[in-house]
Amino acid sequence: MPASLCGTWELINxxxxxxxxxxxxxxxxxQKIALKLKLKKVIEQKGDQYIIKTASTxxxxxxxFRVGQLFEEFTKGLDNRHLKSLVTWEGNKLVCEQSGEKENRGWAHWMEDDKLHLDLYCDGEVCHQVFKKKIKE
Known part of the structure; x- marks a missing residue:
């Protein structure tokens, strides 16, 4: 069973x-605005449903989504596109394949040591993000 991705995470790289x-x-x-943002990610699991919230100021x-079930996604506030998305487990990675206007689009989350990793990809470009778990105050 893959490591739990659940928790509150802060972008470090x-x-x-x-x-x-x-x-x-x-x-x-x-782009200029986005490059300056400090992201926080909250991942929750309720039964077989995952909820991923990405927040900034x-x-x-x-x-x-539910793993293994195709769903309609609207990337409101990001690039405002309608997509068909499918999330599956590939080994220890939670992988999303998105189809729509852009080719080879999707993302993958996984744990490595105590860090959450995220690859975002589209048309041959890959953004790699690393998050650390937020310690409860």
Whole structure:
């Protein structure tokens, strides 16, 4: 069984976000804002349903899905596209394949040591993010 991804996570490393946003077609002005944001991610599991909330002071995005079930997704506040998404476990990685206007689009979350890793990919560009678990105050 893969490690639990659940918890509250804070971004500590972000590689090639700009290249990923260019591949998505995000405007240069929004890119400048996004590159300065400190992201927080909350992952919850309720039965067979996952809820992933990504928040910043500028925008927030929530996705809810069941592993192995195709679902409609609207990336409101990100690149505002309608997608068909499918999330599956591939070994220890929670992987999402998204189909729509952009080719080879999706993401993968996994644990390595005590860090949460996320690869975001689109049209050959990959953004790699690393998060550390937030300690309860």
């Amino acid at each position: 972000n590689v090639n976000l700009e290249g990923y946003m260019v591949a998505l077609g995000i405007s240069p002005n929004l 500028f925008r927030s995005y929530t996705i809810s």
